[in-house]
Amino acid sequence: MSQSLHVLIVGGGIGGLSAAIILAQNGCTVDVFEQASAFTEIGAGLQLSPNAMQVHAAIGTAAAISEAGFTPDFAALRDFKTGKTYLRTPLQGLCPNRYGHPYIHIHRADLQSLLVQAAKDAGVTFHLGCTAQTIGQSNSAVSVETNIGRFTGDVLIGADGIRSVVREHIHGDMAPRFTGQIAWRGTVAAHDLPSDMLPPAANVWMGPNRHFVAYYLRGGALINFVAVEEQGQWTEESWSHKGQKSDLLAAFEGWDSRVTHLIKAASDCYLWGLFDHAPLPHWTQGRVALIGDAAHPMLPFMAQGAAMATEDAWVLAQKLLTTSNPTEALKSYQLARKARATKLQAISRGNAKLFHDASKLGCAVRNLKLATASKLPALQHIKLDPIYGINVVKDFPI
Secondary structure, eight states, X not given: XXXXXXXXXXXXXXXXXXXXXXXXXXXOEEEEEESXXXXXXXXXXXXXXXXXXXXXXXXXXXXXXXXXXXXOSEEEEEETTTOOEEEEEOHHHHIIIIISSOOEEEEHHXXXXXXXXXXXXXXXXXXXXXXXXXXXXXXXXXXXXXXXEEEEESEEEEOOOTTOHHHHHHHOSOOOEEEEEEEEEEEEEGXXXXXXXXXXXXXXXXXXXXXXEEEEEGGGTEEEEEEEEEOSOOOOSSSEEEOOHHHHHHHTTTSOHHHHHHHHHOSOOEEEEEEEOOOOSOSEETTEEEOGGGTSOOOTTSSOHHHHHHHHHHHHHHHHHHOSSHHHHHHHHHHHHHHHHHHHHHHHHHHHHHHXXXXXXXXXXXHHHHHHHHHOHHHHHHHHHHHHTOOHHHHSOO
C-alpha cells in the first residue's frame, strides 16, 4: 500500500479535485496547483451520468451533488424546426434502477465548490494563482517549478486540461487542433420563461450543421443552454469570449420557438472554439501521468467529459494506493483507462455527425433509427450499458 505518497496535482478542475480527494482520504499528502487566483463561478452546466456518480457516492459527495443539481426525467433528441421528439430515454427511471445511481445536471461552479470543500476536509493543500512552468524527475522523485517556487513529491498528476503544460513535458509541443466547431453557452433564470416551456429533460435539438442543448440546473431555478455550430476557423486568441446574441439568434433562425425564446431570454452568451487532439500514444512518463482532458479531450456530444475525468481519478488513485512502485502504478492506470477513454472520444465525435447531418436522406434514416430505438428500450440499453454501466469503484476496489 502507498498511502504515504506525496502527490502533486497540476490543475484544480473536476479530475484534479476528484483525484486529490480520493488520495487524501486514503492517507496521501496532496498538493493542488491551480493557476486561477480563486475558485469563482465560471462555466455553466455539466452532466454527471451514473458512472461518474458511482465515484461520488464512494467519496461522500453524491448527496450534496444531487441536492445542488437537477435530476432530469428523460433525455430527448428533437427535430430542430418542429421540436418533435425522435428518441426519448427515461433517465430518472432507468439510471437508478439499472445503473445504481441517478443522472444529474449541475452547474460547474457548484460541483467545483463541493469538491474543493471535500478536498479541504480531507487535508488537501491548495496553491492558487500558481502556474506550473517546468517539470523534472529522477528515479526517486518528481518536481514542478512554479511562479511561487519549486515543489517536490513522489508522483505528479497533470489535470490541467487540453492545453496541458504537463502533457508538453511528456510529448513536447503538441498544439490542440480546431475541430471546425464553435460552442455558445448561456444561462436563463427559469422564472423568466413560461413554466411549461421547457420539459424537465436533457433536451437536444438536431439540425443541419448545428445543434442546441438545454436543461435545468439548481433544482430547476436555472436553465443552461449550449449551442454548437460548424465554422471554418477560430481566430480568437482567448479560449472564450463574450458573443453577440444577435449572431447566435441568426445562427438558429427558423428553429423551434423554444430555442429562439431561450436565446432571447439570456442576458449574455459566450462562445469558444472546440479543440481536441489525436489520441496520445501514452499518458505517463516515469512518475508523471495525465488525466481528463489533458490525456483525452472529450467533445461535448456525449456529455462524458466530466465523467471520464472522474473515472480516471478513481482508477489512478486506486493504482497508486495498491501498487508499491509508483511508476508501475501509473503504467497500470494507463492500461486500465486508455481503451475506454479512446472509445468515448470516438463516440463523442460520431455524435457530432449524427446531430449535424444536413442531408435529407441521412436525416430520414437517422430519425427512423431513433424512433425505433425509442420504442425498443433494449436497443437503448445496448448503447448505454457500456457507458453508464461501468462501475470503476467496483472494478478497481481501494
